[in-house]
Amino acid sequence: MAMIDAGGIRLHVQRMGPPDGRTPHATVVLVHGLLTDSLASYYFTVAPAFAAAGLDVVMYDLRGHGRSERPPDGYTLDHNIDDLDALLDRLGITGPVHLVGNSYGGTIAFGYAARHPERAAGLTLIESEPATAAWAAKLGGILRRVVTQLAYNEPDAIAWITANRGHNTARLAKGAARLARETTLGRDIPASRVLTEEQIRAVRCPVLGVYGGDSDLVDLVPLKQALLTDFRPVVLPGHEHSVLVEAAATVGAHILDLIRSVAGAGAGAGVR
Amino acid sequence: MNPTPPVPAQPTTDTVLAEITGMLGTLLAEYGEDDAVIGMSTTFNRDLELESIDLVTLAGLLEERYGRRVNLAEFLAGMEFDEIIELTVGRLVEYVVWSLKATEAG
Numbered sequence: 001m002a003m004i005d006a007g008g009i010r011l012h013v014q015r016m017g018p019p020d021g022r023t024p025h026a027t028v029v030l031v032h033g034l035l036t037d038s039l040a041s042y043y044f045t046v047a048p049a050f051a052a053a054g055l056d057v058v059m060y061d062l063r064g065h066g067r068s069e070r071p072p073d074g075y076t077l078d079h080n081i082d083d084l085d086a087l088l089d090r091l092g093i094t095g096p097v098h099l100v101g102n103s104y105g106g107t108i109a110f111g112y113a114a115r116h117p118e119r120a121a122g123l124t125l126i127e128s129e130p131a132t133a134a135w136a137a138k139l140g141g142i143l144r145r146v147v148t149q150l151a152y153n154e155p156d157a158i159a160w161i162t163a164n165r166g167h168n169t170a171r172l173a174k175g176a177a178r179l180a181r182e183t184t185l186g187r188d189i190p191a192s193r194v195l196t197e198e199q200i201r202a203v204r205c206p207v208l209g210v211y212g213g214d215s216d217l218v219d220l221v222p223l224k225q226a227l228l229t230d231f232r233p234v235v236l237p238g239h240e241h242s243v244l245v246e247a248a249a250t251v252g253a254h255i256l257d258l259i260r261s262v263a264g265a266g267a268g269a270g271v272r
Numbered sequence: 273m274n275p276t277p278p279v280p281a282q283p284t285t286d287t288v289l290a291e292i293t294g295m296l297g298t299l300l301a302e303y304g305e306d307d308a309v310i311g312m313s314t315t316f317n318r319d320l321e322l323e324s325i326d327l328v329t330l331a332g333l334l335e336e337r338y339g340r341r342v343n344l345a346e347f348l349a350g351m352e353f354d355e356i357i358e359l360t361v362g363r364l365v366e367y368v369v370w371s372l373k374a375t376e377a378g
Contacts, residue, residue: 040324
C-alpha cells in the first residue's frame, strides 16, 4: 500500500502496469465516487484489464474515503480537484492522461479536465455529470437525506437497509454514516463552486458517457451533447447507478475503445 | 520482526490456510477484532465483515508473500459481483495453491 502526501493530505494510491513489464502506452487515472465508494471499485473490476492492455493505471482513495486520511473538513469539489492535481504532480505525471470517474468521481475528473484542458487526453464519465447548479442542488438533497436519516438515526436506517437491500449495502451505509457524521462533507459538497458553461465548453477532448438504462442521468445526455465538442454516450440497459461494478467488463471495453481511438487519432503508439 | 520463512516448494491447503489466516488476523486487528475464528468456509463479507478496500490491502499482503503470481485483483475481476460477496477463505486458499503449483509447473 502506498500512502502519498498530496499537498498536505495523505492519500492511498494503487498503481498497476503491464504485467510483462512493457512500457505503458498511456496513463489512465481512475476516480471513485462518494461515501460508500473506494478505489476497490476499480481495483477488482476494470483495472487488471487496463494494465493487461498496456496502460499505466493509477487509482487513489479520495480524502475521507477508503484508506486515505480523513480530515474533519475540506470536502468541496475544489479540494478534491486540488488533491488530484497535487497527486499527479507528486507521481511525476505531467503529460496528458485519460481520466475515468464514477459518479462524483466523474465530476472531479471533469473539473480537473476543465482546469487543465491540455492535460486531458480523454475523459470517461460513468453515471456522472459536470458540476452545475442543478448538480449541486441534487447532491445537496441526497446528502441531506444521508445526514438526517443515517447519521442521526442510524439504528433504524440500518435495520431498514439490511431488510431491504441486504447485509453488504448496510455495512457500506454504516461507513457512509460515519463519514457524514465526522466530517463537513455533507455541507461542503453542495456548497462547491460550480462550472460556468464556458468552463464546461473548454473541455475539448473526447468524452465517453456511460449510463445505466434505468438511471435518471440518461436524461442529461442531450445537455452534454449540446455543450461538448466530442461526446459519446453509451447506455447499458437493465442497469442503474452501479453500472461500473455490475457490468465491469462491458464498461471497461468501452473505455479501452475510447483510449484506442485517441491513440489512433494522435501520433502516439496505439494501445494493444 | 521475525524473518518470513520461504514459500514452501509444495504448498498445501493447510499451510496456505494458516498463512492467509495470519494475514486476515493483521487486517482484523485494525478493527479491534482479534478473536475471529477463520476456516475454509468463512466468508470475507458476511463472517469477517471485511470491505472491498480491505481486500485491496489483502492483495498487497498476498503479493508480498507469494510474489506477482498470486494476483487477487485478476482473480476477483474474473468473478461476478455476487460471487465476490459470497467469496470464502477456502476459495482463495485453493486459488493460491493452484497459482503456486501452476507457476512451478510452467
